[in-house]
Amino acid sequence: MDSWIELLHTALPFLIKGAGFTVFFALIAMVLGLALGFAVALLRIAKVPVLAQIAAVYVSAMRGTPLLVQIFVIYYGLPSVGIEFDPVTAGILALTLNVAAYLSESMRGxxxxxxxxxxxxxxxxxxxxxxxxxxxxxxxxxxxxxxxLSNSLISLIKDTSLVSVITVTELMLATKEVIAQTFQPLPLYLAAAAIYWLLSALFERVQRAVEKKLEFAHRH
Incomplete structure (x- = not known):
């Protein structure tokens, strides 16, 4: 147990830095996803059949395929047709396109x-x-x-772990890098899980506060 404590004490700065990137990627993708999702929601309820159908196909494709596959298509697949993105851009783009589909349905409803x-x-x-x-x-x-929308943001925070497969240094990749040096996977993966849990709990509290504020404003 003492060795675990010492290991976590050494690794924690790296994990916290990775968690910072996780929150950054999630917030950027959420803001962009809100804008795109609202536009898609408007297209779904518009009186223009062709645009509504295109939006419906987009939502179906994003919700019907795994985010990991979408990341691979954008980062590894698009270069074959001359479209290339650096890992960070590809990760944010994939997260944005994916979450926008879910947000559009929330806003449409x-x-x-x-x-x-x-x-x-x-x-x-x-x-x-x-x-x-x-x-x-x-x-x-x-x-x-x-x-x-708040639930989508919490899910997005956890989904950022998938961009580690294209070498984006967020919490999960930072954890893997420390594991590669220490050969201690269990305590480090548990620490990463705890950080994801804490981040989710924090945003849940923010969600409840926003809901109360909006409810108060609605009543008055």
Whole structure:
């Protein structure tokens, strides 16, 4: 046990640095995914059949194939047709495209959950479709979507471990590098699991705080 404590004391700075990159990748992919996911959600509910069908195929493809395969396609497959990305860019791109598909469904469901009367109220005020969406529907849909969006972020934090396969130095790859030097996999993998758990618990607390704030604002 003393050897484990000494090992973890030595390895912890490397693991924390890797965890920092994990959070960075997750937040960047989440922000980009929100923007793309919202656009895809709008296309799914738009009155343009071709665009709605393209968006539906994209969502189905992203949700129906493993994220690991998507990472391989982007990093190892696209160079064969002349499109190359460095590992970090490829990792963020794969995470963004994947999470955007799930976020689009969350936002589409939240938009559908807003009463039809809210649309009619917006139109009665002289707002067009986009203005009604922006000023009336989207704020209400966001409140409904917060739990689902927060869960997606927590899942994304864990999914970042997959980008270690393309040599992106986040928490999992940092752990593997320390293991390669110490030959002590059990305590280090347990430490990495504990860090993922702590990160998830932290964002769960943030989620509950945001939900309470939005609920308070809604009541007042």
């Amino acid at each position: 939240a938009i559908a959950g807003v009463s039809r009367n809210q649309w009619l109220a917006g139109y009665s005020l002289g707002l067009n479709w986009w203005q009604t969406m922006r000023h009336v529907i989207a704020p209400q849909a966001l409140r409904l979507a917060v739990p689902s």
